[in-house]
Amino acid sequence: MTPKIDAIGVPASALPTAPGKSSAASPPASSLQASPPQDSVQLTAGARLIQSAQAAVSQAPDTDARRIADLKSAISEGRYSVNPERIASGLMRSQLELASP
Structure with a gap:
């Protein structure tokens, strides 16, 4: 009989091991904890200019x-x-501005 696989989210140390295999081969769960990902964003000069213009307008x-x-x-x-x-x-000028490429 095959065991049902439904252990999503369960730490590896809590899962049963296959017969004849020891769980000592895998590192402890505490050493597997990854540090939270570090996200970073760098704005271009144009984006910074838009951001400051939006702040001024608001x-x-x-x-x-x-x-x-x-x-x-x-x-x-x-x-x-x-x-x-x-x-x-003024109307003609705005129409010409809109029509020019």
Whole structure:
């Protein structure tokens, strides 16, 4: 009769040995314990630059509250004027930038 193999995770010293073989041939389980693996990562200069840019952006406010207050004031007082040529020029410039390879 063949023994069932289901000793996954059981230390070798706790497993039965074959008849006529001694467990003294294998080193003790305490000497087989490996040290934990040491992982290391080295960032490139570009990755460090991106990391510092992300940190700067995360600390910046999402909106410029003063600019928003100034625009609201200008609109409510009728001082805000729309320049359609400037808007069209900006749209064309952004389209050209997106279309260029």
